[in-house]
Amino acid sequence: MSEEATPIAVGAPPLRPLALGWLQPLGRLLRVRLAGPALGFILLVVAVALLAPVVSPYDPLAQDADLSLHPPSLAHPFGTDQLGRDVLARMLYGARVALAVSLGAVSFGVALGLTLGIVSGYVRGVLDEVLMRMMDAIVAFPGLILALALMAALGPDLRNVIIAIGVANVPWVARVVRSQTLSVRERDYILAARSMGAHHGRIMLRHVFPNVLAPVIVQSTLGMGYAVLAEAGLSFLGVGVQPPTPTWGGMLRFAFGLLHQAPWLSLVPGAAIFLLVLSFNILGDALRDVLDPRLRGSL
Amino acid sequence: MQAYILRRLLQALPLLVLVTFATYSLILILPGDPVLALFTGGEATLDQEQLAAARAKLGLDKPVPLQYLLWLKRALGGDLGVSTQTGLEVTEELSKRLPVTAQLGLTALFFSLLVSLPAGVLSAVWRNSLLDRVITVFAVAGAAMPSFWIGMLLILLLSVRLRLLPPVGYESFLEDPLRALKLMAMPCLVLGWQAAAVITRQTRSAVLEVLREDYVRTAYAKGLRSLRVLGLHVLRNALLPVVTVVGLLVGPLLAGAVIVEQMFAIPGVGRLLVAAVLAQDFPTVQGVVLVVALAVVTANLLTDLAYAALDPRIRYR
Numbered sequence: 184m185s186e187e188a189t190p191i192a193v194g195a196p197p198l199r200p201l202a203l204g205w206l207q208p209l210g211r212l213l214r215v216r217l218a219g220p221a222l223g224f225i226l227l228v229v230a231v232a233l234l235a236p237v238v239s240p241y242d243p244l245a246q247d248a249d250l251s252l253h254p255p256s257l258a259h260p261f262g263t264d265q266l267g268r269d270v271l272a273r274m275l276y277g278a279r280v281a282l283a284v285s286l287g288a289v290s291f292g293v294a295l296g297l298t299l300g301i302v303s304g305y306v307r308g309v310l311d312e313v314l315m316r317m318m319d320a321i322v323a324f325p326g327l328i329l330a331l332a333l334m335a336a337l338g339p340d341l342r343n344v345i346i347a348i349g350v351a352n353v354p355w356v357a358r359v360v361r362s363q364t365l366s367v368r369e370r371d372y373i374l375a376a377r378s379m380g381a382h383h384g385r386i387m388l389r390h391v392f393p394n395v396l397a398p399v400i401v402q403s404t405l406g407m408g409y410a411v412l413a414e415a416g417l418s419f420l421g422v423g424v425q426p427p428t429p430t431w432g433g434m435l436r437f438a439f440g441l442l443h444q445a446p447w448l449s450l451v452p453g454a455a456i457f458l459l460v461l462s463f464n465i466l467g468d469a470l471r472d473v474l475d476p477r478l479r480g481s482l
Numbered sequence: 483m484q485a486y487i488l489r490r491l492l493q494a495l496p497l498l499v500l501v502t503f504a505t506y507s508l509i510l511i512l513p514g515d516p517v518l519a520l521f522t523g524g525e526a527t528l529d530q531e532q533l534a535a536a537r538a539k540l541g542l543d544k545p546v547p548l549q550y551l552l553w554l555k556r557a558l559g560g561d562l563g564v565s566t567q568t569g570l571e572v573t574e575e576l577s578k579r580l581p582v583t584a585q586l587g588l589t590a591l592f593f594s595l596l597v598s599l600p601a602g603v604l605s606a607v608w609r610n611s612l613l614d615r616v617i618t619v620f621a622v623a624g625a626a627m628p629s630f631w632i633g634m635l636l637i638l639l640l641s642v643r644l645r646l647l648p649p650v651g652y653e654s655f656l657e658d659p660l661r662a663l664k665l666m667a668m669p670c671l672v673l674g675w676q677a678a679a680v681i682t683r684q685t686r687s688a689v690l691e692v693l694r695e696d697y698v699r700t701a702y703a704k705g706l707r708s709l710r711v712l713g714l715h716v717l718r719n720a721l722l723p724v725v726t727v728v729g730l731l732v733g734p735l736l737a738g739a740v741i742v743e744q745m746f747a748i749p750g751v752g753r754l755l756v757a758a759v760l761a762q763d764f765p766t767v768q769g770v771v772l773v774v775a776l777a778v779v780t781a782n783l784l785t786d787l788a789y790a791a792l793d794p795r796i797r798y799r
C-alpha cells in the first residue's frame with residue numbers, strides 16, 4: 184500500500200501512542216547491565232517503607248532495658264540497640280525517612296531548577312546571565328556544607344532537611360535544562376508555535392517543557408542517590424531529622440559510639456544506604472543510556 | 483595568556499560578590515532576631531537597649547544592601563565576628579583550624595592520586611579485562627559508599643580486630659611525624675576513597691578517548707613501543723581533563739572533611755562547623771561557610787588557569 188493511500192484527515196485528532204507504549208523504554212532500560220537489580224532494590228525499599236507498619240515485627244520506638252545490645256538472633260534478626268529497640272524495625276521505618284527526604288529534596292530541586300532553567304534558556308540575555316551566575320554561586324558551596332549552614336539557620340526537622348538538601352540540586356537541574364532549552368527553542372515547531380501567535384508562557388509550558396524532561400529524569404535519579412547520602416550524613420552528624428525518629432544515618436551515629444561492644448549495629452544501616460545509593464546511581468546511568476544514547480559509555 | 487588571566491579574574495568578580503552575599507544572606511533567613519543569633523546563639527538575654535545598640539553596631543538597622551556592604555567591609559578587614567560558643571574571634575579560630583584541614587585534604591588527595599591515576603590508566607589500557615572490571619567495581623562502589631560507613635568498617639578492621647592503627651585522634655606532622663602518620667592514615671583513606679573513585683573513572687574515560695585518536699594510531703604505526711606511546715602521547719593529553727576533575731574535587735573534599743574530622747576527632751574547620759551548627763553559633767557558621775566557598779571559587783579559578791596553561795586551545799576561545 185502506498186503512502187498516499189493513507190491520508191490523515193485535516194482536523195482529525197492526533198495519533199496517540201498505544202497505552203502500553205511506556206513498556207518499550209522500560210524494556211530497553213532493563214536490558215542495561217545491572218539496571219534490573221538496581222530497580223528491583225529501589226522498589227523493595229519503597230515497598231518496605233510503605234508497608235513498614237504492616238511488616239515491622241516490633242514498634243521501632245519501643246524500648247526494653249533487658250534487651251539492650253542483643254546480638255542478631257531469630258527473634259531480632261539484626262539485633263537490638265542500646266535502648267533495647269529492634270534494629271530491623273528501625274531499619275524498616277528508617278527507609279521512610281530516607282525516601283521521603285530524597286524524593287522531597289529532588290522534587291524541590293526539579294521544581295525550581297526546571298522553572299529557572301527553562302526561563303533562563305528561553306529568555307536568554309541579561310536574565311539568563313544573572314540566573315546562571317546565581318547558580319554558579321550556589322555550586323560554590325559544597326552540598327553538605329550548604330545543607331549544614333541552612334540547617335543552622337532553619338533548625339532541624341524533616342521539612343528543613345528536605346529544603347537544605349534540595350537547594351543543592353537546583354543548579355544542576357537548572358544548568359542541564361537551560362542547555363537543553365537553548366537547543367529546543369531553535370526547533371521548527373517552536374517557530375511554528377510562535378508564528379501561530381502562541382504566548383511565550385504557553386510555548387515554554389506546552390512545547391519546551393516536555394522536550395527538556397529526558398535529562399531531568401536522569402539528573403533526578405542521580406540526585407536521589409546524592410540526597411540519600413546527604414540525609415544520612417546530616418543525621419550522622421546529629422543535625423538531620425532528630426531522635427527518636429529512626430533514620431539510617433542516625434542509627435550509624437549511635438552505632439559509632441558502640442563499635443567495640445556492638446559492631447553489628449553499624450553493618451546493616453551502612454549497607455542499606457550504600458545499596459540504595461548504588462542502585463540510584465546505576466539506574467541513573469542506565470536511564471542516561473536509554474534516554475540519551477549520545478552519552479552512552481561516556482563514563 | 484595574560485589577557486586570558488585578566489578576563490578570567492574579571493569573570494570571577496561577580497561570582498565572589500554573589501558568594502559573599504549568599505553567605506551574608508544566611509542571617510536573613512534566621513527565624514527571630516538576627517542580633518540574638520549573632521551575640522547570644524539565639525537566647526534572649528539582651529534587653530531592648532542592648533539589642534538596639536548591637537543592631538546599630540552591626541548596621542542591622544540599615545537596608546539589606548548596606549548591611550551586606552558593612553559586613554563585607556568588616557570581613558575583608560579580617561573581622562568575622564565573635565563565636566557565641568567560645569567567645570573567641572572567628573578569624574582566630576579559623577586560622578588555627580585551616581592548616582589542620584588543609585593537611586588532611588592534601589594528604590588524602592595525594593594518596594588518592596597515587597592510586598587512582600595508575601588504576602584509571604590500567605583500566606583503560608586493558609579495557610574489559612578482569613583488572614578493568616575489578617577497578618570499575620571499586621570506583622562505582624566508592625562513589626556510593628557513605629564515607630562514615632567506610633570509616634567505621636576501617637576502624638572495626640584496622641583498630642578493633644587487627645590493632646594496627648589508633649582509632650581516633652590528631653597529631654601535627656611537625657610535632658610527632660610517625661604518630662601523625664598513623665593517626666592520619668585512616669582519615670586520609672576515608673576522605674581519599676571517594677576522590678579516588680572519581681579520578682579513576684575520569685582517567686579511564688579520558689585515556690580511552692585519547693587511545694582512539696589518529697595520532698596514537700600513527701605512533702603505533704611508526705613502530706613506537708607501547709610504553710612510549712602511552713607516556714609520550716596518551717598520558718600527556720589524557721591528563722588534561724583529569725586536572726579539571728582534581729580542581730573540582732576541592733569542594734567535595736572539604737565537605738567530606740566535615741564528616742571525617744567529626745569521626746576521627748580532628749580539630750579542623752569541618753569539626754568547627756558541626757559544633758557551631760549544633761550550638762547555633764552563627765558567626766562561626768558564616769565564617770566557615772565563607773572560607774570554604776572562597777576556597778572552592780579560588781580552586782576553580784586556578785584550575786581554569788592551569789588548564790589554559792596546559793592546553794593552548796582554551797585561551798584562544
